[in-house]
Amino acid sequence: MARLAGGKNAGKFFGRYGSWKSLGYIFGPLFGAGLIQAGGFALLFAALSALAAATAIWVAVSLPRFEPVPRVRYTVLDLARQITERRFLVPTAVLAASTGALGAAIGFLPALATRHGLDPVAGTAAVSVLAISSAIISPWVGTRRDVQGISDAAGMRAGLLLTAAGIGIVAAAPGPITLFIAALLIGAGIGTTTPLAFAHLADTTPHERMGRTMGSAELGRELGDAGGPLIVGSLATLGGLPLGLGAIALLVGAASTPRLNRT
Template identity: 50%
Template sequence: MASAPAAAPGTAARWRVWPLYAAGFTTAFGAHGIAANLGEFTQDRFASLLVLGALLAVYDGAEVLLKPLFGALADRVGARPVLLGGLLGFAAASAAFLLVSAAGAPGAALWLARLGQGAAASAFSPAASTLVARLSPRGGRGRAFGSYGFHKSLGYTLGPLLGGLLMALGGMAALFAVMAVLAFAVAVWAAAVVPAVPPLPRTRQTVLDLARRLGQGWFLRPTVALAAATAALSVGVGFLPVSGAAAGLGTVATGAAVSVLAACGALVQPLAGRALDAGRISAPAGLATGLLVTAAGLAAALIPGLAGVLLAAVAIGAGTGLITPVAFAVLAADAPEERMGQVMGSAELGRELGDAGGPLLVAGVATATALSGGFATLALLLALAPLMLVRWRLTARPDAPGGATDGAAGRGTRPAG
């Protein structure tokens, strides 16, 4: 593919970043579009729910293991090659399903495709975040990540709907074919439009240096907030329909509630990013408010009936929509530019752990008590999280290089080293 001209950090025109938003949509659509329809595809092929659960987990498992590695690779060779390679890998993994399935092995095709898609998303997702940060001016990163999050939320929202439509039209083959074409088209678009951002010189770093860097408050504060937001989002998507069904609501009502949750998250993210850039909110206030609103949404799920489900969906969507662009903008502002990919990959790992840990926590507590107990437990943890963020903020190292201090946006101090 032809190489786009190089650009100095923060100087790229906005239209050159649009393929990165499309990459965010692709990974979200790929994750949820297939996951929401696996049950229908596997019900006549795999009798065990454990096998179905493993098929759902293999995509996220690959991301947990590989995102930090691909983030570090983006720092070494440049984020653009990792982005393009990941998108092409996603297209190849999707096409592999068609080939292997046509050869008479649909089960093996599904395992191979899900694993390959997860590994490929592990590459282009942190690379896209890195490029969003480095191609956006420092004062406009909130808006950039808000737009990136908006398009990713669209993928989460439309994935199950479009996936179900494609399944009805042509089965799982049609769904994987569309994903292959989508990923390849985004790769071509990115190759033609996204400018190259050369890697920056880096000092040698040991594993101990990495652990020390990522153990500081500047990284932990936004990453914990991201993990908490993702945990609440996963719980909302997975358990609000269960709560609604227990209250006698039909699938249309509970499905609409989940759509409201995703829509609120998508709409709030650009607004939150612009407010952060304009100084109308500070990063600490944005993260704390988002956590409290999300906690209130989980608590609202305790209200019986449609009112509780809808209030929970609106508040969880709005709270997570506020946290996500603010947290990523904080990470981008405080991370060393030469380690941006590593930081973004590690933060994405935090999100994946929240994605898995939230439902496990709620399910575990609900098994011992009731679903309301699970909602209440996670709500309490999120309500207490701002106190932890304040403690980390008060104990943050004040001796960061470059004279970085808390500015109008309240982004905190930059890390040492």
């Protein structure tokens, strides 16, 4: 994605990336449930295999060919210095926090819906509201960023605070109405942070380090995806689901405090 952007319009590229990923969260479970109902897991896995094969062919045909970047030798000390730079750590922490919130929300919003007397369809609808919110706002934020309508630092901070507010609302006052308000806010927050964090990394990383930097950032993001539900589930076991959600809201809010270097 960073090389496709070519050093410009990174916000637009990563905004569209976030939007399409959110659409996958919306339609994937719906199509999966329909396939299982129609033909069981055998039909589901056959359809997934066909989709993966078709996507691989499409990528091979459609994507432009990029020459490999000349390899630069770095020492262990160089690597340690690079991954502790603020321009890398702050966006990666933002990605980890927002993805941790996403994982927790997708896992526990349906549980809250069931607890408050709603049927499973309502829980799925809440997750869909989150994904639709993110899909709508993500490309808009990315485009605004490219025309300097939104700064990376302010936008990432606002996105994290929106996400924390959404989780905090449903933790403090869980109910059918607050469930959907929370989903809307969480989706808007994630749709704001994701394109800004990735675009900032793409624009501030030297060309020869792009692959390693983006891969390391994605690793941090996946750690958040695994850690968010784990934190909520562990604390929910000890003191109830509101405690777990409140804790993740505080952690996401705290991730908004570090500042980017001025560039």
